[in-house]
């Protein structure tokens with residue numbers, strides 16, 4: 001299975017990346033140093049920025065490209081596509097164990113300046129395999145400002161065989177000085193059919209389940225996967241989609257808002273529970289702290305732990321906002337379906353499984369009230385982006401969703 005197979009609906013991006021990987025290979029074969037020398041070499045460059053709608057596959061694209069750069073398939077001699085998926089190069093990159101490919105996962109925490117300086121330093125060394133030294137940052141928008149400035153140094157003064165792969169939701173999420181030095185690739189929202197195919201092929205999901213999940217996921221591959229395989233994600237979605245029927249009176253509106261916010265909070269707490277303690281332990285272990293050393297903490301550890309806890313707290317806030325964001329997307333999808341029904345569209349609906357509820361809401365009022373509700377959901381999203389208190393923002397929305 002080629003490394004590109006998990007990337008769905010991104011034909012143009014794949015074309016560009018495979019062309020770049022070919023040019024990169026020519027550079028290596030010619031023994032040239034520098035990604036910018038030679039005839040076709042302009043197809044290749046040392047810094048790339050992948051953006052696109054949530055879940056479209058930015059990191060998947062970057063990882064596949066990294067594999068293609070390390071691909072050693074004998075078929076390449078015969079004009080095969082770099083990124084065969086079978087050779088040792090591809091395999092080790094995809095399993096994230098290649099010596100010359102460093103994955104920087106934010107795991108929800110912001111990436112600090114210390115990590116980034118170490119990376120830039122590492123990037124300046126020649127790749128052990130003689131090909132490319134690749135650094136993939138899966139959430140470039142979560143760099144602290146100091147870290148972004150350290151990264152800028154690496155991107156500004158590229159070592160000859162270093163490739164930076166940055167992923168971010170949108171180009172505005174990165175420093176202008178960084179993005180101006182990157183080649184920018186924009187992923188599209190993949191079609192539901194393509195996502196369903198992937199879920200069947202890759203995750204062994206039943207075709208009917210895959211189709212429903214892909215539609216409900218609205219182009220977000222990871223969200224679709226979770227809806228297909230995770231019972232809890234499915235029941236969360238159903239809870240959210242009950243809201244349009246619950247907002248008949250003020251009491252129902254307030255109760256629905258409270259439930260939504262509580263659920264988001266519980267999600268964030270559950271996630272924190274599994275991650276925070278381990279991160280703190282790992283940090284302490286890195287400082288060589290262990291119980292039974294007379295209880296004296298190593299120098300600098302208290303400060304580092306405090307710093308970590310601060311980052312964990314801001315991650316919890318963000319997780320809560322993201323969970324609410326998913327709920328709002330589900331609601332938007334619901335009202336878009338209602339509008340489609342009201343306007344007599346016969347196309348596929350995102351929430352086909354909710355047909356009775358959709359029909360009920362669609363026949364209860366005119367399209368104008370649906371448009372008004374869509375605007376209420378969008379207004380809530382904007383309010384959350386502005387850090388308005390979540391309960392206030394969500395209450396304002398559910399009240400505005402009321403009939404009439």
Ligand SMILES: [Zn+2]
Pocket residue numbers: 070071072073082083084085086087088089090091
């Ligand atoms: Zn390969």
